[in-house]
Amino acid sequence: MSLDLLQLDQIQEARRQIEICNACRYCEGFCSVFPAMTRQKAFADGDITHLANLCHNCRGCYYSCQYTEPHEFALNLPAALAEVRVASWERLIQPQAVARLFHAQGVAMAGLLIALLAGFFWALAALKPDAGDGFYAYLAHNTMVALFVPAFVTPLALIGFGLRSYWREVGAGPLRMAAVWAGLHDAARLKNLSGGQGQGCNFEEGDRYSDRRRIHHQLMMYGFLLCFASTSTATVMHYGLNWPAPYPWWAPPKLLGVPGGVMMTIGAIGLGWLKTKADPALGAARVWGGEMAFILLLGLVASTGLALYLATGTGLVGPLLALHLACVMTLFLLMPFSKMVHGFFRLTALIAEANTKAQTKAAPKA
Ligand code: HEM
Ligand code: SF4
Ligand code: SF4
Known part of the structure; x- marks a missing residue:
């Protein structure tokens, strides 16, 4: 199932944030997303979709993070993963409209x-x-x-x-x-x-x-x-x-x-x-x-x-x-x-x- 431009952007933004988290690893014990993330260094589109569906939107990582706005990294991992997750359901189940x-x-x-x-x-x-x-x-x-x-x-x-x-x-x-x-x-x-x-x-x-x-x-x-x-x-x-x-x-x-x-x-x-x-x-x-x-x-x-x-x-x-x-x-x-x-x-x-x-x-x- 091919990705449209908006979905590519959403995946790209989630990838950017995940790569920062993968270097930081402060939230490692919070949920299944972080241990799954640390298995690899590079993330294919499918890996991002998987991490997004593992996330339960508990929001713990957002409130613990030192890189949320106004920091220039502007991290908001719960939102980035939620966007990719919803887009993945829309993409994988037909008819998308x-x-x-x-x-x-x-x-x-x-x-x-x-x-x-x-x-x-x-x-x-x-x-x-x-x-x-x-x-x-x-x-x-x-x-x-x-x-x-x-x-x-x-x-x-x-x-x-x-x-x-x-x-x-x-x-x-x-x-x-x-x-x-x-x-x-x-x-x-x-x-x-x-x-x-x-x-x-x-x-x-x-x-x-x-x-x-x-x-x-x-x-x-x-x-x-x-x-x-x-x-x-x-x-x-x-x-x-x-x-x-x-x-x-x-x-x-x-x-x-x-x-x-x-x-x-x-x-x-x-x-x-x-x-x-x-x-x-x-x-x-x-x-x-x-x-x-x-x-x-x-x-x-x-x-x-x-x-x-x-x-x-x-x-x-x-x-x-x-x-x-x-x-x-x-x-x-x-x-x-x-x-x-x-x-x-x-x-x-x-x-x-x-x-x-x-x-x-x-x-x-x-
Ligand atoms: C495999 C079983 C299930 C899992 C792992 C699961 C997981 C979750 C999680 C993590 C959330 C909070 C995050 C989010 O809003 O996306 C959620 C929300 C919710 N779930 Fe489930 N769920 C399951 C089955 C069900 C079933 C069977 C129902 C009812 C038919 C249900 C109804 C809801 C409702 C109403 C919400 C709140 C939605 C919202 O606040 O937007 N869930 N679920
Ligand atoms: S959310 Fe913030 S504190 Fe948590 S691992 Fe990612 S960068 Fe580190
Ligand atoms: S919001 Fe998602 S990624 Fe962040 S700690 Fe909760 S379950 Fe894990």
């Missing part, structure tokens, strides 16, 4: 899609199938499956192709299973947002440490995984055990989905609030709106799901179901173009890093 549009007009794009899809689901419900209980009295199970499976699998396939290009671009070599476990372990703890010694990151407090971002992120990530597990369990119960919804409160889909929705809602409020407090100049400022749209979308998915649960048996179920399904489908359709890709790319970068380390260790010494 949709990602650029989402990053520029995220709230409008997500809002329009939600409104159109809610209208569509509302119209479908008006042709009531009367084919089941609970939600299925509004929308038949088979119709839901026929609509949601392609809306989920197609975006995942686009992301999969993008990750394959990433792996090739960064030259991570043949995959080792041990590297997969190591990458999953680091992602599960969000180790690189802990500031190296577990003291927290500098995202919203400037040169003071705080663990708020990591805590709210974990609520969001694990809440999302619980909601995903809830839907998967319900599918197995429907097809495998012939036990269709509605489910009582003690059934696995409810026991997983309700806490998951609460965790996601708290996570979205926290992450959105922290974003308004943090300095946009230490990230990719041009995608601030798109990132906020992503947080709002996740918050909407969770809160409309919880509202639907609370509205069971009332006349609000019809409109809330249309709104909730529209939010979920918008999240799925925009997955390759929104910040949702960060999880896939960061996990792949952590695995690629563990893979390269293992290869370097195994290589015979010259």
Whole structure:
């Protein structure tokens, strides 16, 4: 995938800063970026892309650095890496134009899609199938499956192709299973947002440490995984055990989905609030709106799901179901173009890093 002029400039600026850091090495223990950097003296474009995706934007290196403005080196490594990172997602996932549009007009794009899809689901419900209980009295199970499976699998396939290009671009070599476990372990703890010694990151407090971002992120990530597990369990119960919804409160889909929705809602409020407090100049400022749209979308998915649960048996179920399904489908359709890709790319970068380390260790010494 070729780089355009702006991307070449961004890579060149990140390379300039990385070369200074590689000579200084003061921030060596902060995160995985610095140990990865010190493996080499010259940096190809793929190496810069890899370092950018390893960076968790904790901002620790910016607040510790003696070479930030007004020093003539004008270092701002978190921002330089964030620009390259976002550009790499736009470049590696097709069609790029949709990602650029989402990053520029995220709230409008997500809002329009939600409104159109809610209208569509509302119209479908008006042709009531009367084919089941609970939600299925509004929308038949088979119709839901026929609509949601392609809306989920197609975006995942686009992301999969993008990750394959990433792996090739960064030259991570043949995959080792041990590297997969190591990458999953680091992602599960969000180790690189802990500031190296577990003291927290500098995202919203400037040169003071705080663990708020990591805590709210974990609520969001694990809440999302619980909601995903809830839907998967319900599918197995429907097809495998012939036990269709509605489910009582003690059934696995409810026991997983309700806490998951609460965790996601708290996570979205926290992450959105922290974003308004943090300095946009230490990230990719041009995608601030798109990132906020992503947080709002996740918050909407969770809160409309919880509202639907609370509205069971009332006349609000019809409109809330249309709104909730529209939010979920918008999240799925925009997955390759929104910040949702960060999880896939960061996990792949952590695995690629563990893979390269293992290869370097195994290589015979010259
Ligand atoms: C492999 C797993 C994941 C990793 C390693 C990861 C890592 C990160 C990191 C390092 C950040 C902060 C830096 C940044 O803003 O770019 C972040 C932000 C965020 N993540 Fe994740 N993430 C993962 C999965 C998820 C999942 C599954 C969700 C929810 C569906 C999620 C939702 C968010 C949100 C809402 C933000 C805040 C965005 C912002 O402030 O702009 N993440 N993630
Ligand atoms: S960010 Fe500044 S202090 Fe840290 S390694 Fe780079 S040049 Fe050195
Ligand atoms: S912002 Fe944090 S994660 Fe990124 S390079 Fe600096 S110290 Fe590492």
